[in-house]
Amino acid sequence: MINCQNITKSFSELHVLKGIDLTVQRGEIVAIVGPSGAGKTTLLQIMGTLDKPNSGEIFYDNFNINKLKDKELAAFRNKNIGFVFQFHQLLPEFTAMENVMIPALIGNIKQNEAIKKAKEILVFLGLQDRMEHKPAELSGGEKQRVAVARALVNRPSVIFADEPSGSLDSKNKEELHQLFFDLRKEFNQTFVIVTHDISLAELTDRIIPMRDGRIIEN
Numbered sequence: 001m002i003n004c005q006n007i008t009k010s011f012s013e014l015h016v017l018k019g020i021d022l023t024v025q026r027g028e029i030v031a032i033v034g035p036s037g038a039g040k041t042t043l044l045q046i047m048g049t050l051d052k053p054n055s056g057e058i059f060y061d062n063f064n065i066n067k068l069k070d071k072e073l074a075a076f077r078n079k080n081i082g083f084v085f086q087f088h089q090l091l092p093e094f095t096a097m098e099n100v101m102i103p104a105l106i107g108n109i110k111q112n113e114a115i116k117k118a119k120e121i122l123v124f125l126g127l128q129d130r131m132e133h134k135p136a137e138l139s140g141g142e143k144q145r146v147a148v149a150r151a152l153v154n155r156p157s158v159i160f161a162d163e164p165s166g167s168l169d170s171k172n173k174e175e176l177h178q179l180f181f182d183l184r185k186e187f188n189q190t191f192v193i194v195t196h197d198i199s200l201a202e203l204t205d206r207i208i209p210m211r212d213g214r215i216i217e218n
Contacts, residue, residue, distance in 0.1 A: 001026040001190060002047060002158065007056035009042055016042045017053070018213040024158070027188040029180060031201035034210035040194045041162055043210070047192060048160040049077045060157065078107045082151030086163040088143045090135040090150075096122065096142075097131040100149045107154055114153075121149045124186075125179070141172030148179065158190040165197055177203060 007020040016039045024030055032040045045051040047058065049065060058065050060080065068076055082103075090099045097118050104114035122131055125145045135143055144164065151159050161180075165173040177200050183189040193204065201207050209216040 001028075001061060002192075003059040003062075004043075004047060005057045005059075007043070007046060007053045007058070009039075009046060009051070009053050016213055017046070020056070020213075020215060022047075022208065022215060024190065024192055026157070026190055027184060028206065029184055029191040029204045030193065030206045030208055031204040032192065032194045032208045032210060033196070033198075033201050034216075037212075038210040039213040040210055044160050044162055044192065044194050048081050048083060049073055050083075075107075078103060079154055080157045082154070082156040082159040084144070084147050084151050084159060084161040084164045086166040088135070088147040090143060090146060092135050095132050095134055096127060096138065096146045096149075099135070099146055100153050103150060104153050109154075117153050118149070121152050122146075125149050139172070140168055141175060144168060144172070144176055145179070148176075148183075152183070152187075152189075155187070158192060161191060161193045161195075163195055163197075164193065165195070165200060173197070173200075 002024040004020055004022040007017055009017040020043060032043065034040055042051070046053050065073065065076060100118040100122060101114045104117055105111065109117070119131065122128060125148065127142065127145055127149065130138060130142055138146065165176050168176060180191055184191070193200065195201055
């Protein structure tokens, strides 16, 4: 589904990625692990089209996304990719429902349809009683579930998660981890997860260890 070929990335004299080759299959849940500074988040951002490599190519279902112009790339990202971050990044002035609707509205989905899609995914995630609550009124676990709902609302091909359980307590962390596998079972959802959480990494289909800008062979 996703095929990265010889991805490199530098910031001035700092070489962050040094020739990454990586393939992720549809429906796979993979964990990218390694010490701070290994290049994990940079790789995630490039795979998720939030940043561009200095060299190398990325294919989604055999389509080379390097060919897309910025506007086309933004449309591709909105339709095909979802993101979950460590600190949820919900907009504080909006309700859970409104936060989840945002990617759908950006994708030019009519408001009534966006409401329907957001409501369906919030109910599936057990948040039917929290739809009209703003982030300040939600627990940490609820906020992160809303962030997952937002990532899912356009039914993307893949969700990229950067330390998704890093700010959660043990109970909410376990529930979030289980949710990823429930979503794979229900929707055949693909996940690429950057994590320092070994307990999460060991649950995934495959661990991809990185060090010094390279994938380390097991």
